[in-house]
Amino acid sequence: MSADALLEVASISAGYRRVVILRGINFTLAPGERLAVIGANGAGKTTLLRAIMGQIPLSAGQIRLAGEGLDSASIAARARAGLGYCPEGRQLFPMMSVAENLELGAAGAGAAARMRRREAVLEIFPRLQPLLGRAAGLLSGGEQQMVAIGRALMGEPRILLLDEPSTGLAPRIVHELYAALARLSAVAILVVEQNARAALRFADRAIVLADGAIVAAAPAAELRDDPLVVSAYVGAGRLAPA
Amino acid sequence: MTRLIIEIVVLAGLALAGVMIALGANAYVVQLLFSTALAVTLAVGWNLIGGMAGYVSFGQVAFFGLGAYAGALAMLTWALPWPLAIVLAASLAALLAWPLGRIMLRLSGIFFALGMFGLARVAQIIVNALAITGGPMGTSIPTAEGPAATAMAMVALATGAVALTMAISRARFGLRLAALRDDAIAAAAAGVDTSRVKVMAFCASAGLAAAAGALYARNVGYIDPASGFAGTIELQTVLMVLAGGIGTVWGPVLGGVLISLLSTVLWARFPTEQQIILGALTLVLAIAMPGGLASIPPLSLWLRRPPLGVFKPTAFTPTAMEKAPAAVAVNGESAVLACRGLGKRFGGVVAVAGVDLAVAPGEILAVIGPNGAGKSTLFDMLSAFSAPSSGEIRFRGAPRGTMPPHLLARAGLARTFQTSRLFPRLTVFETVLLAATSHHPRWRDAEQATSALLVATDLVGDAERFPDALPPGRQRLLEIARALALAPAVLLLDEAMAGMTVAEIARVQAVLRAAAGRGTAIIAIEHVLPAIAPLAMRALVLDNGQTIAEGAPDAVLADPVVIEAYLGVDAMALAS
Amino acid sequence: MASIIALVILGLLWGGVYLLMAEGLNLIYGVMKVVNLAHGDLIVFGGLLGYSLFAHAGFTPIAALLPVALVLGALGAVVQWGILERIPLVGADGELRTLLATFGLSYVVSNTSFLLWGGQFQSIPFLQGALRLGPIAIPEGLLACSLAAFIAALLVDFWLHRTLAGKALRATAQSPLGAASCGLEIRRIRIIAFALGTAMAGGAGALVIALVPFQISSGGDLTVQSFTLIALGGLGNYLGAWIAAEILGLAEVLSQYYLGPDIASAIIYLLFIAVLLFRPQGLLGRLGRV
Known part of the structure; x- marks a missing residue:
C-alpha cells in the first residue's frame, strides 16, 4: 500500500447474510484522484460503496482513511471523518427545500461556514440557485442529483463517493454533471457507474468489477477500448453494433 | 413420513395423558388441565392468523367473547345440550369471520392489529349494552356435570386444533399461507388467491377461539363482558405464541403449556405483579428471542416446518415440460398478449404514455x-398489479379487463x-x-x-x-x-x-x-x-x-x- | 340553535384535547415509523403522576406539566435506547417485533400504574368554573387544555421547521440513510424523538386528568383514539392531525349528545376502522408531512 494513499481498501470481503458479494477487493485512492468503478449490474459496485461507508459489515479485510482504520465507525462518523457519500437512490430529504437539504449537509459547521460552503456549491451547480426554496422531491432527476452531490460537498469531504450518479438521466445532463465534477479540485472522487463511457472519460484510473472481484485496474484511458471491459461489463453477448 | 408418525404419536400421547388426568386427578389438577388445554387452543388458533398467515391480531379475544356468549345463550334460551352449543358458537364465529375478514384483512401490519383491537372493544361495548346478554352484570349458565367432562372436551378441542395445523402445514393450503406471509405480491404472481387464503385462516382462527370461549363459559358457569373480552387473554395468547415460536406448528403448543403454567404460578404468588411480568416477558422475547423456543437448537431442528414436496427424478421427460396453453391461436388472433395505447400516470407524472405492443x-x-x-x-x-390510466390489454384473444x-x-x-x-x-x-x-x-x-x-x-x-x-x-x-x-x-x-x-x-x-x-x-x-x-x-x-x-x-x-x-x-x- | 353552537364549540375544544394526546404518537411515528402501543398507558401514567403531585405536594396540573414531562421523557429515552433500538426497523419482521414489544410494554406500564395508584378513577379538581358567552357556557378547564394543545402544537411545529435540531429530526424521518450521510447520528436523534414523544404523552396526561378522570384501563382506549387521529390525519402529518382532531372532537361530542354515551364510545372505533379502510393515506395525503 502506498504511504500517501488517502483511502486504502485492503483485501475486503463483504456481503449480505449468507451471500458473499465482494471477494478480496484491494485498491487505494490518492488525494485528489478520480477513480471509476465499473461493471455490470450485480457485479458488486454498490455493495463496495456500502462496505466503505459501513452500511454493511466487512467479513474480512480493512478500510483505512488517511492511515486510520475505520473498523466499526458508524455511517455518520465516516461522513464526519471526510467521506462525502451520495448513496443509491440519492436519499434526499424530499419534503424539505433545497436550501434545507444543503444546510443539513453541513449540520456540524457554524452558520458562517455553512453560508460560505453554500456559495461554493452554488458556484459549481448554478442551476440550483433559483431552486433553493423548492422542495427537493419536486425537482427533476438531474437537479436532484446535483442537490445530492451538493449536500455531500457541504460537509467539505476529502473523498466524494458517488453511486451511479448518471442513473435515469438524459445524456446531456450526465455530461453537465460530469463537467461540474471535473471542475472540483480539492476532493478525491470515487464514482461507481453502470454508464462506463461517461465514467471512463471522467476518471484518471478505473477498476472493473465482475462477480465481486476486480478483474482489471488501469488508467481510464487504457480501459476505454479494452475488450476485457466490454465482456466483463455485459457478461455475455455483444455490446453494440460494430 | 416418519416425522408425521412421530408427531401423531406425540399428539395422541398428550391427548391420552390429558384424558387420564381428567378422569383420575383431583379437582384442582383437572382445573389446571382445563386452563392449559384452553391456553393451547387459543395459542394454536391465534397462530393460524397471526403466525402462519402473518397477520398479527390484538383482537382475537373478540371471538373468544363472542363464542362464550353465543354458547351461553344457546344453552339458556334454546336449552341446547352443551356440546351442540359449542359447535354452534364456533360455526357462528367462523361464519361471521368471513365477511369481517374480507374487510379487515385488507389492512395489514399495525393497522390490522389495532383494527382488531378496536373491533374487540366494539363487541364488548355492544354486549355491555344489550339486555339479552345481561349487560355489564353478565349471565349465569348451569354446570351440571363435573369439571372432568369440560376438561376432556377442552383437551379434545386442543388436540383437534393441533391436528388441524399439522394437516395445514403439510398441504397446499399451508404452502400458500407461508408464501402469503413471506410476500403477498409474489404469492399472487404465483397464482395464489391471497385474500381467500388469509380469510380462510382467519375463519379457522375465529372458530377455534369461539369454541374455546364457549367451553370456558360452560366450565366457569358464568360470563360477563369483563371476563369474556379480557385484555389478559389477549396478552397471554400473544405471549404463548411468541414464547413457543410464532408461525410454527408445535411452538404454540409448547408456549401454551409453559406460559399457562407460569401464569398460574405467578397468579398464586404475585397476583398484582403477574401482568407486569408477563408484559415484560413479551417485551424481552420480542427483542431477544423473536423466534421463541422453537428457534433454539435442538428444538429448532425438531420443530422446523417439514419441507414439502418430493423430488421425482424419474419424472424428467419432455412431456413433463408441457406445451404452453396458448400455443394455439385463439379467436384467430395471432398475438397472445397485446396492448394498445397503454398509459399510466402517477399524479402529474406520466410514467408510460401510450404504448402499443403485441407478442x-x-x-x-x-x-x-x-x-x-x-x-x-x-x-x-x-x-x-397496477391498473392502467388509459388503453386496452388483450390476453389470449379477449379483452383482459380487471x-x-x-x-x-x-x-x-x-x-x-x-x-x-x-x-x-x-x-x-x-x-x-x-x-x-x-x-x-x-x-x-x-x-x-x-x-x-x-x-x-x-x-x-x-x-x-x-x-x-x-x-x-x-x-x-x-x-x-x-x-x-x-x-x-x-x-x-x-x-x-x-x-x-x-x-x-x-x-x-x-x-x-x-x-x-x-x-x-x-x-x-x-x-x-x-x-x-x-x-x-x-x-x-x-x-x-x-x-x-x-x-x-x-x-x-x-x-x-x-x-x-x-x-x-x-x-x-x-x-x- | 344556541345548543348546537355550544356543541360545536365544545367539539372543537375537545378536538384540541385529542390533539394534545396524539401529538407525541404522531411525532414518534413521523420519525421512526413506529407505533408505540404503550402511548395511551403513558398518558395515563403521566396523568396519575400529576395526580400524586397534586395530592401530596399541591401541584396544579399546569405546575405538574414540566416535572411529569421530564420523568416521562427520561422513561422514553430509556425505552428507545434499551428496547426499540435493539429491533431492526426495516422489514416486516422488524414491524412485527416492534408491535409485540410495545404491546408488552403497554401491559408493563399500565400494570405498574395499577400497582402504584390502584384501579380507581382519579381526577384533579382544577379550573372548574365556566366561561359564559351569552347562553353558551364553556368549561374553563377544557378551554385551558385546548389552548395548551394548540400552543404545544405550534411550538413543536416551530421547532421542527425552524431549528437545525428539528430539521435533523425531519431529515431522519424522510431518509435515515441520507441523514447519516450528512454526519447525523440517527440513533441519538431517534432517542431524542422518542423521549420527546413520551414527554408529550406525559404532559398531555398531566393536563387532561383535570378534565377526564383516568383509570389504568383507559390506556388502550387512548392509544386507539390517538392512533385513529393520526391515521385520519395521515400518519406523521401535522396539519392533517389538527384537522382530524377537530373532526374527532365534533364526532364525539355530537354523538354523545344525540346518540348517548354507549354508542359514542363505539363511534371512535367504527370511525377508526372506516378511516383505515377508506382513507389509509389520511385526509390530506402527502401534504404537510413531517
Whole structure:
C-alpha cells in the first residue's frame, strides 16, 4: 500500500447474510484522484460503496482513511471523518427545500461556514440557485442529483463517493454533471457507474468489477477500448453494433 | 413420513395423558388441565392468523367473547345440550369471520392489529349494552356435570386444533399461507388467491377461539363482558405464541403449556405483579428471542416446518415440460398478449404514455430503455398489479379487463420482478412447487413439473436450500423457474439476467429458448441489450414512457434515435 | 340553535384535547415509523403522576406539566435506547417485533400504574368554573387544555421547521440513510424523538386528568383514539392531525349528545376502522408531512 494513499481498501470481503458479494477487493485512492468503478449490474459496485461507508459489515479485510482504520465507525462518523457519500437512490430529504437539504449537509459547521460552503456549491451547480426554496422531491432527476452531490460537498469531504450518479438521466445532463465534477479540485472522487463511457472519460484510473472481484485496474484511458471491459461489463453477448 | 408418525404419536400421547388426568386427578389438577388445554387452543388458533398467515391480531379475544356468549345463550334460551352449543358458537364465529375478514384483512401490519383491537372493544361495548346478554352484570349458565367432562372436551378441542395445523402445514393450503406471509405480491404472481387464503385462516382462527370461549363459559358457569373480552387473554395468547415460536406448528403448543403454567404460578404468588411480568416477558422475547423456543437448537431442528414436496427424478421427460396453453391461436388472433395505447400516470407524472405492443406464441420480444423509461410500470400493468390510466390489454384473444393478478397468473401470464421477490421461508423446491400447484390440480403432477423445472434450471442441488443462501444469479434463476411452473402462455421477465454469471446466462438462454419452442411468448425487459439480444426476435425501445423504436434487434440498435436517447451521444462515436 | 353552537364549540375544544394526546404518537411515528402501543398507558401514567403531585405536594396540573414531562421523557429515552433500538426497523419482521414489544410494554406500564395508584378513577379538581358567552357556557378547564394543545402544537411545529435540531429530526424521518450521510447520528436523534414523544404523552396526561378522570384501563382506549387521529390525519402529518382532531372532537361530542354515551364510545372505533379502510393515506395525503 502506498504511504500517501488517502483511502486504502485492503483485501475486503463483504456481503449480505449468507451471500458473499465482494471477494478480496484491494485498491487505494490518492488525494485528489478520480477513480471509476465499473461493471455490470450485480457485479458488486454498490455493495463496495456500502462496505466503505459501513452500511454493511466487512467479513474480512480493512478500510483505512488517511492511515486510520475505520473498523466499526458508524455511517455518520465516516461522513464526519471526510467521506462525502451520495448513496443509491440519492436519499434526499424530499419534503424539505433545497436550501434545507444543503444546510443539513453541513449540520456540524457554524452558520458562517455553512453560508460560505453554500456559495461554493452554488458556484459549481448554478442551476440550483433559483431552486433553493423548492422542495427537493419536486425537482427533476438531474437537479436532484446535483442537490445530492451538493449536500455531500457541504460537509467539505476529502473523498466524494458517488453511486451511479448518471442513473435515469438524459445524456446531456450526465455530461453537465460530469463537467461540474471535473471542475472540483480539492476532493478525491470515487464514482461507481453502470454508464462506463461517461465514467471512463471522467476518471484518471478505473477498476472493473465482475462477480465481486476486480478483474482489471488501469488508467481510464487504457480501459476505454479494452475488450476485457466490454465482456466483463455485459457478461455475455455483444455490446453494440460494430 | 416418519416425522408425521412421530408427531401423531406425540399428539395422541398428550391427548391420552390429558384424558387420564381428567378422569383420575383431583379437582384442582383437572382445573389446571382445563386452563392449559384452553391456553393451547387459543395459542394454536391465534397462530393460524397471526403466525402462519402473518397477520398479527390484538383482537382475537373478540371471538373468544363472542363464542362464550353465543354458547351461553344457546344453552339458556334454546336449552341446547352443551356440546351442540359449542359447535354452534364456533360455526357462528367462523361464519361471521368471513365477511369481517374480507374487510379487515385488507389492512395489514399495525393497522390490522389495532383494527382488531378496536373491533374487540366494539363487541364488548355492544354486549355491555344489550339486555339479552345481561349487560355489564353478565349471565349465569348451569354446570351440571363435573369439571372432568369440560376438561376432556377442552383437551379434545386442543388436540383437534393441533391436528388441524399439522394437516395445514403439510398441504397446499399451508404452502400458500407461508408464501402469503413471506410476500403477498409474489404469492399472487404465483397464482395464489391471497385474500381467500388469509380469510380462510382467519375463519379457522375465529372458530377455534369461539369454541374455546364457549367451553370456558360452560366450565366457569358464568360470563360477563369483563371476563369474556379480557385484555389478559389477549396478552397471554400473544405471549404463548411468541414464547413457543410464532408461525410454527408445535411452538404454540409448547408456549401454551409453559406460559399457562407460569401464569398460574405467578397468579398464586404475585397476583398484582403477574401482568407486569408477563408484559415484560413479551417485551424481552420480542427483542431477544423473536423466534421463541422453537428457534433454539435442538428444538429448532425438531420443530422446523417439514419441507414439502418430493423430488421425482424419474419424472424428467419432455412431456413433463408441457406445451404452453396458448400455443394455439385463439379467436384467430395471432398475438397472445397485446396492448394498445397503454398509459399510466402517477399524479402529474406520466410514467408510460401510450404504448402499443403485441407478442405471438413462441416469440421473444426484448424491451429495452434507460432506467426510468417506464419498463417496469409497463410490466405491472400487463400483469394486473397496477391498473392502467388509459388503453386496452388483450390476453389470449379477449379483452383482459380487471382480472386480479392471481387469476391472470393461473390463466397463463407469469412474471418475474426487477428485484427478486422470493419467499425467505420456502425452500427452492417449495417455491417452484407453489406455482406448479396453481397450474396442476394434482399434487403429484405439481411435484413432477417442479422436478423437471429444477433439472432444466440446474437448481436440483439447491432444492432443499432457502433463497437467501443462493447467489444473486441463482435467485433470479429460481424466479424464472417459479414463473415457468405456471406453464405460462406469456412470460414477462424483468431484468432477469442482471447479476448472472456467464454460465448462468447461458443456462437461462437455453431455458428460454426451450420455453419459446413450446409456444410461450416471452417479453424480456433488459437495461442493456446484449444479454437478451442473441435470443430476441424483435426489440422495442422505450424512452420517457414512449416507444421510440421497434424492429429487429440489429436494426433497432443502428437507429440513430435509439443511440441518441438510450446509449448516449458519445456512443455514436464508438459505434461508427 | 344556541345548543348546537355550544356543541360545536365544545367539539372543537375537545378536538384540541385529542390533539394534545396524539401529538407525541404522531411525532414518534413521523420519525421512526413506529407505533408505540404503550402511548395511551403513558398518558395515563403521566396523568396519575400529576395526580400524586397534586395530592401530596399541591401541584396544579399546569405546575405538574414540566416535572411529569421530564420523568416521562427520561422513561422514553430509556425505552428507545434499551428496547426499540435493539429491533431492526426495516422489514416486516422488524414491524412485527416492534408491535409485540410495545404491546408488552403497554401491559408493563399500565400494570405498574395499577400497582402504584390502584384501579380507581382519579381526577384533579382544577379550573372548574365556566366561561359564559351569552347562553353558551364553556368549561374553563377544557378551554385551558385546548389552548395548551394548540400552543404545544405550534411550538413543536416551530421547532421542527425552524431549528437545525428539528430539521435533523425531519431529515431522519424522510431518509435515515441520507441523514447519516450528512454526519447525523440517527440513533441519538431517534432517542431524542422518542423521549420527546413520551414527554408529550406525559404532559398531555398531566393536563387532561383535570378534565377526564383516568383509570389504568383507559390506556388502550387512548392509544386507539390517538392512533385513529393520526391515521385520519395521515400518519406523521401535522396539519392533517389538527384537522382530524377537530373532526374527532365534533364526532364525539355530537354523538354523545344525540346518540348517548354507549354508542359514542363505539363511534371512535367504527370511525377508526372506516378511516383505515377508506382513507389509509389520511385526509390530506402527502401534504404537510413531517
